[in-house]
Amino acid sequence: MPAAVLLCLVIAVGDGDSLSARCDASQRPLQVRLATIDAPELRQAFGQAARSGLQGLCLHQRAQMHTLGHDAYGRTLAHVRCRGQDAAAAQVGAGLAWVPSRQAASQPQLYRLQQQARASGAGLWAQRRPMPPWDYRRRHGQP
Structure with missing residues (x-):
């Protein structure tokens, strides 16, 4: 899929970083990460x-979606x-998502939000040793 901007209606949320949306005139929901x-x-x-x-x-x-x-x-x-907010930034800023290290260099604003959430103990950062989801998936056999 080439990069595009879609205007969609979010019809379901799967977890903290995925959702389903109806975009344009399409009858089939778009699965978005x-x-x-x-x-x-979960x-x-x-x-x-x-x-x-x-x-x-x-x-x-x-929702406005810039596809990659x-x-x-x-x-x-x-x-x-x-609602005019970047969903990834909102999740990271609330301490509800990580910025993987491979993304930190290309997403410095998100990484700063993660550092602020961590410093304030927001969300998952309230845990003594929060487990990144990639480690959780590896331990529990999930893809």
Whole structure:
């Protein structure tokens, strides 16, 4: 999928970094993964809170999506804005998602938000040793 800007209605939120949306006149929902962040898995500590955070911002809202391509599971990777806010920044700033180290250099504003959330003990950073979702998936056999 070439980069495009889509105007969509968010119809479901899967977890803290993925959602489904109806875009343009398409009848088939678009499965979207927020680019540049990784939220806790639903069964992981703060997984439900991360999902609730994204629901509160985007569910049943119009969203602007700047598509970047697809991930390994066929979901559309996109920068998503709901209610005028960048969804990834909102999740990271609330302590509900990580900025993977491979993204830190290209996303310095998100990394700064993560550092601020960590310093203030927001969300998952209230834990003594929060487990990144990529480690959780590896330990529990999830892709």
